Amino acid sequence: xxxxxxxxxxxxxxxxxxxxxAKEMDSEVYSLELTSQFRCNGSDGYLAWLDNLLGIRKTANxxxxxxxxxxxxxxxxxxxxxxxxxxxxxxKKIE
Numbered sequence: 001x002x003x004x005x006x007x008x009x010x011x012x013x014x015x016x017x018x019x020x021x022a023k024e025m026d027s028e029v030y031s032l033e034l035t036s037q038f039r040c041n042g043s044d045g046y047l048a049w050l051d052n053l054l055g056i057r058k059t060a061n062x063x064x065x066x067x068x069x070x071x072x073x074x075x076x077x078x079x080x081x082x083x084x085x086x087x088x089x090x091x092k093k094i095e
Contacts, residue, residue: 013054043068 015031022029046069049061074080 013056 019029045061046064048059049064051057052059052061072080072083074083
């Protein structure tokens with residue numbers, strides 16, 4: 001059995017952990033740098049909350065008002081894509 005390193009909260013969201021899981025699943029990882037945050041309405045508060053949640057950096061934004069955002073947990077990336085397409089169709093965001 002392969003020995004795995006002990007994970008801590010600092011591992012959450014790390015490139016190394018994502019690459020490790022991808023390798024275990026025989027998947028490829030593509031790394032891109034985002035030039036903007038489209039789905040969060042450019043909210044600095046949201047970005048600070050997300051950084052805090054993922055352990056990227058400590059911020060004062062430990063809580064987020066759920067009335068301002070639509071949070072869902074998906075089972076697959078395809079499910080997330082389908083919901084985004086449905087919302088775009090309803091709101092006519094794409095042509």
